[in-house]
Amino acid sequence: MKRRTLLKGGAGLAGLGSMAGCLASLGFERRSARSPPLVENRPDAVYIPSHIEGMQMVGMGKAGPYRAALTVSFPHRFWLMTGRNREMVELRAEDSVHLMVSLWDAETQVVPPTSDVTLEISQGDETVVQKAPWPMLSQNMGFHFGDNYALPGDGTYSVSVKIGPMQTRRTGSFAGRFDDPASVGFSYEYSRSALNELAFETLDETKGNEGAVEPMRMEMLPLAQLPEPDGLPGRVIGEATSGDGRFVVSVLDEALPGLDGSGQYLAVSARTPYNRYPLPFMSLASTISRDGSTVVEGPLKATLDPDLNYHYGAVADDISSGDTVELEVGAPPQAARHEGYETAFVEMPSMSLDVP
Amino acid sequence: MDRGIPRREFVKAAVAIGGSAALAACLQRESTPELPTGPDDLSELPARQHAWNDVLATDDHGNDVAPKHHVLRLMDYSGAGPPSNADRETMERSLRTLERAYPRSHEGLLFTVSYSPAYFDGFDEPLPDSVDLQEPKALAPFEEPALDRSDAVLHLASDYGSVVLAVEEALFGDAEELNGVSVEAGLDDLFDPVDRRTGFIGDGLPADHQDVDGIPASKPVPDDAPMYMGFKSGFKKNQATEDAVSIQSGPFADGTTQQLSLIRLHLQQWYEQDSRFHRVATMFCPVHADDGLVEGSGDNLGDTSLMTERGCPAHAEDHAREYGVVGHSQKSARARRDDTPIMLRRDFDSTDDGKASLHFLSLQRTISDFVDTREAMNGTDLAESGPVGQRTNNGILQYMTVERRGNYLLPPRALRSLPEAQPDR
Numbered sequence: 001m002k003r004r005t006l007l008k009g010g011a012g013l014a015g016l017g018s019m020a021g022c023l024a025s026l027g028f029e030r031r032s033a034r035s036p037p038l039v040e041n042r043p044d045a046v047y048i049p050s051h052i053e054g055m056q057m058v059g060m061g062k063a064g065p066y067r068a069a070l071t072v073s074f075p076h077r078f079w080l081m082t083g084r085n086r087e088m089v090e091l092r093a094e095d096s097v098h099l100m101v102s103l104w105d106a107e108t109q110v111v112p113p114t115s116d117v118t119l120e121i122s123q124g125d126e127t128v129v130q131k132a133p134w135p136m137l138s139q140n141m142g143f144h145f146g147d148n149y150a151l152p153g154d155g156t157y158s159v160s161v162k163i164g165p166m167q168t169r170r171t172g173s174f175a176g177r178f179d180d181p182a183s184v185g186f187s188y189e190y191s192r193s194a195l196n197e198l199a200f201e202t203l204d205e206t207k208g209n210e211g212a213v214e215p216m217r218m219e220m221l222p223l224a225q226l227p228e229p230d231g232l233p234g235r236v237i238g239e240a241t242s243g244d245g246r247f248v249v250s251v252l253d254e255a256l257p258g259l260d261g262s263g264q265y266l267a268v269s270a271r272t273p274y275n276r277y278p279l280p281f282m283s284l285a286s287t288i289s290r291d292g293s294t295v296v297e298g299p300l301k302a303t304l305d306p307d308l309n310y311h312y313g314a315v316a317d318d319i320s321s322g323d324t325v326e327l328e329v330g331a332p333p334q335a336a337r338h339e340g341y342e343t344a345f346v347e348m349p350s351m352s353l354d355v356p
Numbered sequence: 357m358d359r360g361i362p363r364r365e366f367v368k369a370a371v372a373i374g375g376s377a378a379l380a381a382c383l384q385r386e387s388t389p390e391l392p393t394g395p396d397d398l399s400e401l402p403a404r405q406h407a408w409n410d411v412l413a414t415d416d417h418g419n420d421v422a423p424k425h426h427v428l429r430l431m432d433y434s435g436a437g438p439p440s441n442a443d444r445e446t447m448e449r450s451l452r453t454l455e456r457a458y459p460r461s462h463e464g465l466l467f468t469v470s471y472s473p474a475y476f477d478g479f480d481e482p483l484p485d486s487v488d489l490q491e492p493k494a495l496a497p498f499e500e501p502a503l504d505r506s507d508a509v510l511h512l513a514s515d516y517g518s519v520v521l522a523v524e525e526a527l528f529g530d531a532e533e534l535n536g537v538s539v540e541a542g543l544d545d546l547f548d549p550v551d552r553r554t555g556f557i558g559d560g561l562p563a564d565h566q567d568v569d570g571i572p573a574s575k576p577v578p579d580d581a582p583m584y585m586g587f588k589s590g591f592k593k594n595q596a597t598e599d600a601v602s603i604q605s606g607p608f609a610d611g612t613t614q615q616l617s618l619i620r621l622h623l624q625q626w627y628e629q630d631s632r633f634h635r636v637a638t639m640f641c642p643v644h645a646d647d648g649l650v651e652g653s654g655d656n657l658g659d660t661s662l663m664t665e666r667g668c669p670a671h672a673e674d675h676a677r678e679y680g681v682v683g684h685s686q687k688s689a690r691a692r693r694d695d696t697p698i699m700l701r702r703d704f705d706s707t708d709d710g711k712a713s714l715h716f717l718s719l720q721r722t723i724s725d726f727v728d729t730r731e732a733m734n735g736t737d738l739a740e741s742g743p744v745g746q747r748t749n750n751g752i753l754q755y756m757t758v759e760r761r762g763n764y765l766l767p768p769r770a771l772r773s774l775p776e777a778q779p780d781r
Contacts, residue, residue, distance in 0.1 A: 080629060082749060083642065083679040087631040094573070116498055116746035118757075127569065131622050132747055132754050147625070164498035167739040167746050181498065281749075283677040283742040299677065302742040312742065331680025331743040 034074050034200055035091055039208040042343045045244040046273055048206045049340035052140050052213050054199030055100070060220065062106070063163055064182030069102045069221050070159060071141075072188070073198065075148040078136065079342040081334045086342060094150040097195065101133055101145040101161055104222050105177075108306050111224035112178065113280035113335070116164030117145040121157050121188075128157065135280065138338035140216040143224035143277050146336075151190050159186040171305040175258035178304075212274035212340060225276045226269055226309050233307045234267060240327060240351035244344040245279050246271050247327060249353055251319050256305055261315035268300055268312045268327060272341070278310040279345060283330035288316060290323050300327075323355040365564040367517040371425050372554045372707055376529055379521040386518050391464055393535055394456045401460060403610045405468040405769050406719055407598055408702075411461040413515075417658040419592045423462045423513035424558045426704050427520050428616070428715060429528075430506040430762075431547035438478055439774035443546055447773040450541040454523055457534040458514075465523060466513045469772045470614045470764035475507035479777035483765070486606025488722030489613055492761040495730040498746060498753075501617065504762030506550040509616060510543075511717070546774075553618065555706035555715050558582050559653075562705055570620060570712030576627035581653045584621055584705050584712055585752065587639050588653045593660035594689065596697040601719045607779045610768035615726045617716040618708075618760040626755050634681070638751055641668035641686040642679035663689040672738055680743035682735055684751035691729040698725045714756070723763050 036050040058070040075095035080087045101119065104111045113135060120130040133145040151157065166178035203213070215223050229236050234252035241247070252265040259265075266286060270279040280302070287297040300312035319325070329348035337345075367386045370378040395401075402410075413421040435443055451469070458464035473491050476483050483489060492503045510527075512520045525531040527543045556565070562584045563577045571577065571584065578586050601612045626635065637645035643666045644650050650657065663669055668686040676682050691698060699720045706713040720726050734753070739746045747754040767775050 080631075080634070082631065082634040082637055082645075082681050085631060085633045087629070087634065089629040092572075092574075092628065114745060118498075118747075129624075130570075130620075130757070131625055135745065135748065164746055167736060169740060181500075281680070281743045281745060283680065285677075299741065301740070330677040334680045334743045334745070334749055 035076065036202055038339070042208060043210055044343050044347065045210050046139075046212050046344045047340050048203055048209045048211050048213060049139065049338070050207045051200065051202045055141060055216065055218075056195070056198055057218060057221075058159070058188045059186040061184040061186065063103075063161065063184035064180060065106060065177055066103050066163060066182060067106045068161060068163075068184045070161070070186045070188070071100045071102065071144075071218075071221075072195070073098045073100065073141070074195065074200065077339065078134075078146075079337045080134065081332065081336065083331055084346055086346060088342075089148075091148065092150065095148040096151040096192070097190065098146055098148050099133065099159070100141060102142070102221060103145070103163065109222045110304070110306060110309055111143060111222060112166060112168070112304055113143050113224060113278045113310050114168045114302065114304075115145070115166060118162045118164070120160045121149060121151070122160070123155065123157055128152065134336040136336040136338060137272065137277055137341050139212045139275060139340050140214065141338070142215055142275070143280075143335075154191045157188045157190055159188050161186070166304070169301050169303045171256035171258045171303055173306050174304055212272070215275050224278060226271045226278055228276070232267070232269060234265070237325070237355050238353040240353055242327075242329060242351050243332065243346060243348035244273055245333070245348065246273050247351060249325060249327070251355075255315045256303070256308075256313070259315055263315050263317040264319050266300065266314055266316040266319065266325070267308050269308065270312060272344075279333040279335070280310060281334035282312070282332060284312040285328045285330065286314065286316070287326040287328070288319060288323050289326070290320065295323065319355055321355055325353045325355060327351040327353075367425070368556050368561060368565055368707070371427065371517040371520055371556070374427070374521060374524060374552065374554070376525055376531070379518065379525055386516060389463075391519070391535060392459055393537055394458050394460060394464065396456065398452060398455050401455065401769065403768050403770065404598065404602060404612075405772055406601070406612050406766055408466050409598055411466070413462050417592070419590060419659055420595070421462070422557045422590065422702060422704065423466055424515045424556055424561065425513065425517040425520050426555045426557070426715070427512045427524060428551075428553040429510040429512070429524075429549065430504060430551040430553070431508050431510065431543075431549055433475065433507045433774065434546060434548045438776070444774045446541045447543065447546055450527060450543055451773060453526065453534060453537060453539050453541070457526075457537040458519060462513075462515050464514065465519055467523070468511045468614075468766055470509050470511070470766035471775065472505060472507055472762060472764050474505040476765070476777045481778040483777050484606045484608070486603060487608050487611075487613075487765055488724055489765045490723040490727075490763055492763045495727060496734045497736065499758045501758045501761040504616070504760050506762070508547065509614070509762070509764055553706065553708055553715055555704040555708070555713075557704035565707050566712070568707045568710055568712045570622050572624045572628055574628065576623070578653060584623060584714070585626065585639065585755070586635065586653055587650070588655060588657070589703075590701055591657060591659055591661045594663065594685070594697055596700040596720065598700065600696060600698065601700045601721050603721060608765065608767055608771065611771070612719045612721065612766045613723050613726070614764040614766045615716075615718045615720070615723065616762050616764065617758050619714040619716050620757045620759055621712040621714060622755050622757070623712060637679065637681045637683055638749065639684050641666060641683035642675050642681050643668060644683070646679070661685050664695070672735070673741065676738045676741055676744045681749040682738050682744055682751060684733065687735045687738070687751050688729055688733045691725070691732040699729050719766065
């Protein structure tokens with residue numbers, strides 16, 4: 001029997017007692033308990049969310065050059081970005097799960113944050129739902145592709161994940177890789193009661209404070225963390241902050257292999273504070289000036305490199321001690337955000353660094 | 357049997373189901389006026405099968421309004437080897453019956469017949485160089501459409517579902533009369549059916565038919581929207597003219613090429629997650645969202661989607677960097693010739709297979725024009741700079757899957773019946 005039919009039957013035939021049971025079986029009880037109100041007076045910065053949720057591994061598999069993992073958690077609210085417009089996505093009564101796809105390069109463990117991922121859930125020949133999960137940032141779940149999905153009930157579902165060819169510029173040993181589409185399938189045994197076994201913890205003492213919860217570490221699942229500043233290649237000339245994002249700037253003596261042009265290379269590793277997740281889908285430009293006049297200016301292009309990882313960069317002929325590097329954010333990171341990240345990385349004023 | 361179903365909803369359902377029973381039920385329900393028959397003298401009919409605009413309704417702004425109900429019949433020629441003259445004549449008699457039975461207008465009947473590269477492969481000689489017809493193929497790095505290779509497509513259109521159904525009964529069923537005109541020949545002896553696709557377009561029709569996969573149960577499609585995604589399309593200034601899409605020389609002059617895709621729509625995120633700002637920015641252009649240029653489904657725009665007027669196509673790359681988002685119309689409008697559009701959209705929505713779908717039917721002088729437009733629409737170039745993804749914030753790619761595609765030559769009327777690849781003309 002379909003759930004909607006069940007609800008209708010319950011409402012039509014029975015009194016309040018069975019009505020309450022009916023609502024519970026549809027998951028309303030669970031949801032009110034698992035969706036605490038938003039923190040009041042959220043800072044315009046990364047903050048401790050109202051709660052954290054556990055997650056469960058559905059499976060891992062190979063997809064072309066990638067390894068992929070499918071994990072599941074409670075459905076929850078998140079925010080989408082269009083330019084500087086932020087839109088909260090509310091829970092729907094019918095949402096059953098939050099599904100997350102994690103992808104990483106099998107060779108280097110690097111997590112490419114700008115992939116094109118689509119997901120289809122089916123049972124037998126019937127498509128249950130098809131929608132492309134959003135690239136998302138979550139404090140404890142890291143960078144992933146996720147969305148809330150409605151499933152008609154307990155049962156076994158086939159989840160097919162497709163990864164499109166990468167458009168982001170690639171350098172070094174990544175040049176020429178990730179050009180082909182790839183796919184991987186999972187079998188997911190959905191049980192609402194099993195889902196309810198997942199951890200759920202409210203953070204009443206610390207919620208709303210500036211800070212972030214720790215990344216959740218799962219065996220075999222690499223976190224999309226960028227290197228510490230001292231682990232970046234080249235000479236790190238400084239770190240700037242804008243919209244609570246951290247921008248670690250380094251200069252490499254030579255342009256990355258695979259790029260046109262020669263000279264030095266300016267690399268900006270943009271990351272979340274605390275957890276060092278990449279800030280993808282942003283536009284960034286730099287102006288290098290010397291003695292008050294501009295030496296070189298232009299966009300920094302999103303680039304995936306095995307050593308620098310995901311960063312924004314450009315060949316910059318010569319950068320000398322005493323120069324000033326100004327960084328300007330055009331569109332802020334367009335990745336979707338879980339709670340605690342939605343107020344940061346929106347208004348992002350220009351930054352300026354002096355080259356030591 | 358029809359209790360409680362609004363009329364237009366019922367008619368759409370009847371068109372989707374088809375057959376004589378659906379026709380009978382549809383006739384009872386739809387308030388079809390007493391339609392006159394078509395002309396006896398067919399010599400006055402235009403040379404172009406696709407010359408529809410003069411006989412379409414226009415809205416308050418002068419935009420052409422597509423017929424409401426559509427059926428596409430994909431079919432294979434059943435004869436062995438190249439078509440015989442006898443078959444050619446039978447088909448022409450059959451099509452002339454349609455022209456005599458109904459006025460050639462949106463209130464009567466509009467139709468075209470087109471032929472695939474696979475059909476023309478059956479001839480010893482290739483198509484002349486004046487025709488650019490190509491095999492269909494995937495046109496984006498992320499799409500994998502099945503490729504249609506049926507010989508021919510018959511496209512039937514009318515504001516009245518009962519007209520379309522009656523024509524099908526005359527061509528493929530047992531009907532001996534069509535609007536009082538005797539049916540001399542059908543098509544069922546000449547062609548084997550491959551696929552039947554149906555659809556509709558027009559204010560209110562999508563909202564009436566949103567109980568399909570791909571649209572959430574919250575019934576989000578606006579009541580007055582002409583298409584599932586909630587916005588108007590086919591603004592006069594953004595459509596190619598019929599002249600612009602017509603083949604200019606050679607035996608197929610006054611013909612055109614037709615591209616037909618079956619696109620599935622996934623609109624849960626579109627309607628339940630995305631903001632109005634996002635919908636306007638990704639359908640039109642971020643400037644349109646920022647300046648609030650679009651009201652409701654966009655009727656206020658008049659006869660133009662304000663693309664070049666607002667500098668959208670030329671500044672797509674700047675907008676990607678500045679706004680982090682680019683629009684579907686903005687990207688597509690980058691494919692132009694002499695600063696005029698090169699593609700004439702005649703697409704419509706569908707509930708085929710119980711899924712929210714779009715039959716994207718477009719006419720253009722060459723299939724290369726379609727390929728160029730589709731490449732512009734992919735925005736792959738814009739996905740390299742940073743904020744715009746291959747699908748996310750990149751027009752409406754996130755919400756659609758191209759499931760099938762076919763390319764066809766839509767010959768001039770004089771060559772519409774089983775044409776040869778190198779006709780004498």
